[in-house]
Structure formats: structure tokens, C-alpha cells
Amino acid sequence: MTRRLTGFQPTGNLHLGNLLGAMRPLVAAQDDPATTDSIAMIADLHALTVEHDPQRLRANSLDVATLLLAAGVDPGRTALIANSQVPEHSELHYLLECVTGYGEAARMIQFKEKSAAGGPVRLSLLTYPVLMAADILLHDIDHVPVGDDQSQHLELARDIAVRFNNRYGPTFTVPEAIRPGAAERIMDLTDPTRKMSKSSVNPAGRIGLLDPPDVIRRKVSRAVTDTVGVVRHDPEGQPGVTNLLEILRACTGEEPGAFTSYGQLKREVTDAIEAVLAPVRARHAELSDDPGHLQKILAEGRARVRPRAEETVRKVRAALGLLD
Numbered sequence: 001m002t003r004r005l006t007g008f009q010p011t012g013n014l015h016l017g018n019l020l021g022a023m024r025p026l027v028a029a030q031d032d033p034a035t036t037d038s039i040a041m042i043a044d045l046h047a048l049t050v051e052h053d054p055q056r057l058r059a060n061s062l063d064v065a066t067l068l069l070a071a072g073v074d075p076g077r078t079a080l081i082a083n084s085q086v087p088e089h090s091e092l093h094y095l096l097e098c099v100t101g102y103g104e105a106a107r108m109i110q111f112k113e114k115s116a117a118g119g120p121v122r123l124s125l126l127t128y129p130v131l132m133a134a135d136i137l138l139h140d141i142d143h144v145p146v147g148d149d150q151s152q153h154l155e156l157a158r159d160i161a162v163r164f165n166n167r168y169g170p171t172f173t174v175p176e177a178i179r180p181g182a183a184e185r186i187m188d189l190t191d192p193t194r195k196m197s198k199s200s201v202n203p204a205g206r207i208g209l210l211d212p213p214d215v216i217r218r219k220v221s222r223a224v225t226d227t228v229g230v231v232r233h234d235p236e237g238q239p240g241v242t243n244l245l246e247i248l249r250a251c252t253g254e255e256p257g258a259f260t261s262y263g264q265l266k267r268e269v270t271d272a273i274e275a276v277l278a279p280v281r282a283r284h285a286e287l288s289d290d291p292g293h294l295q296k297i298l299a300e301g302r303a304r305v306r307p308r309a310e311e312t313v314r315k316v317r318a319a320l321g322l323l324d
């Protein structure tokens with residue numbers, strides 16, 4: 001029996017990659033008898049590591065919660081929380097910083113990339129992976145579904161857990177990375193060498209979870225392909241066509257058939273995406289009419305995870321020699 005945590009940064013523009021790569025596996029895990037407990041976490045504390053607008057952050061956080069429910073997250077089986085609303089996340093974050101080396105944090109690829117991009121760098125960007133370790137270790141998580149970009153951070157969480165256990169006595173479950181499955185990396189429609197991303201400046205490259213049908217059709221019809229003229233799964237030679245085939249496979253759950261033209265492929269991809277997103281849009285509209293319901297679900301999620309979180313922090317404080 002395993003405990004699993006999946007996090008989502010409320011940085012806006014949730015897209016098809018987030019749905020196929022993270023939300024759907026989370027929903028599928030609810031029916032997996034091997035998963036005892038699943039947590040869906042809005043990583044709003046993580047969103048503070050870069051320049052942000054407070055009002056927008058709040059709206060984005062509520063929207064992530066709404067979209068998770070619209071995508072099929074059942075709060076009866078998956079605890080839905082925001083990490084800022086469970087104060088033990090912040091407390092454990094600091095305590096874990098005290099067992100993490102500056103060099104370990106500074107060599108994280110994501111920190112190097114984001115800090116090299118120019119502009120002011122917040123200290124919290126450096127310690128972001130330690131907060132992620134706290135998110136995981138706080139709840140005794142065994143399995144964390146991670147894409148390529150987060151695997152280095154998960155390694156750090158494992159190192160911190162092992163080091164703490166060796167130095168201060170057995171305290172933490174050492175988490176394992178699991179691959180999310182079918183759609184690990186949906187690529188940008190306008191540049192299929194980059195992953196579809198919330199923060200990319202060109203919205204034409206991503207299918208938003210609430211994009212209306214005509215927008216989906218237009219984006220797919222303009223998706224970059226190539227001049228080969230044959231529909232083949234060839235990530236190196238035909239990344240755009242391969243991405244469309246991957247999207248089709250992930251949306252339908254079936255191996256794509258044969259196609260005589262890129263136009264035919266694009267029409268089928270459009271229909272498959274629409275079939276996946278139409279019910280999410282409809283449910284999102286219903287849920288958006290009832291913000292009180294959302295607050296109640298977040299409060300229930302918090303109440304559900306808090307006893308274990310308090311117990312973990314109590315153990316860590318005792319192991320470190322802090323006063324009761």
C-alpha cells in the first residue's frame with residue numbers, strides 16, 4: 001500500500017500537458033487498490049519563488065482546485081490541499097534547510113536556469129527543492145509521480161531523508177519517483193522541441209484546459225509539422241507529428257491508426273482533445289458557481305492531512321533536540 005503526492009503550481013494557464021501528464025494519473029490512482037492515500041497539492045508557496053501578483057495567485061490557486069475537481073479528483077478519496085494552508089510545510093521546510101548544503105541547492109539545474117534568466121533572484125528560488133522535500137516528507141509519501149524536470153529535485157528529497165535518518169535516527173519514509181505513465185511530456189504545438197508549459201509566452205503552443213472548441217481546432221490546425229509528408233512516430237526526425245500522435249494516444253488510450261495526411265491526423269487529434277476537455281469545461285462551469293463548496297473541500301483536505309503532518313514535525317523537532 002502506498003501514499004502518493006502530486007503537486008501543481010498555481011502559475012496560471014493549466015494545459016493539456018498538465019491534464020494528461022499529471023491530473024489523469026492522479027484520478028486513475030483513486031481506483032488503484034495499491035494506493036491507500038493520495039494527496040493533490042496546490043503548491044502556492046512554490047509560486048512565491050518568482051515575481052507574482054497576489055490577486056492573481058489567489059485566483060490561480062482556486063482555479064487549480066476547481067480544475068482538479070473538474071478533471072475527476074474525488075475529495076473523498078484524494079485530499080485536496082494548498083501547501084500554504086498547512087503550516088507544517090513551512091516549519092519542516094526550515095528544519096530541512098538545516099540539513100541541506102548550500103552547494104546541493106545551488107547545483108539544481110532548474111535553479112541555475114531560472115536564476116540565469118536575468119532579473120532579481122529570490123532566496124526562495126534557491127531553497128525551492130527543499131520546500132518540495134518538505135511537502136513530500138511531511139506526509140510519509142512513498143510515491144511521487146515526476147517528469148524529467150523534477151527528478152533531480154526528488155533525488156535531493158531522498159538524499160535529505162536518508163541523511164536525516166542516518167544522523168538523527170529513523171524519521172522519514174524515503175520517497176520513490178514513479179513515472180507518470182502515458183503522457184510524460186506533451187510538447188509545445190509551435191515548438192515541439194520544448195514541453196507544453198504554463199509560462200511560455202506564446203499561447204498558441206498550449207491547449208488550455210478551458211479553451212473553447214474553435215480555439216482548440218485553430219491551435220491544432222496550426223501546429224508545426226514538417227515537410228516529410230508521411231505520418232510516422234519519429235521523435236528525432238518528426239517531433240511535431242510525433243507529438244500529435246502522442247496527444248492522440250494519451251487522449252484516446254489507444255494506439256493511433258494509420259493516417260493518409262497531416263490534415264486527417266490533425267482533425268482526429270482535435271476531436272480527441274475535444275472529447276477529453278468538453279466534460280472538464282462543463283464541470284468547471286458548474287463548480288465555479290459555488291466557491292463556498294471549494295473552500296469547504298480545501299478545509300476538509302487540510303483537516304485530513306494535518307494529524308500526520310503535526311506528528312512528523314513533532315518527531316523531527318524531537319530528533320533535532322528542540323524544546324517541546
Ligand code: AQP
Nearest residue numbers: 008009011017018021022147184185186196197198199
Ligand atoms: N508538457 C507536459 N506534459 C506532461 N506533463 C506535464 N506537466 C507539466 N507540463 C507537462 C506535469 O504537470 C504537473 C504540474 O506541473 P507544475 O505545476 O509543477 O509545473 P511544471 O512542471 O513546471 O509545468 P509547467 O506547465 O511547465 O509550468 P511552468 O511553466 O509554470 O514551469 C507536474 O506533474 C508536471 O510534471
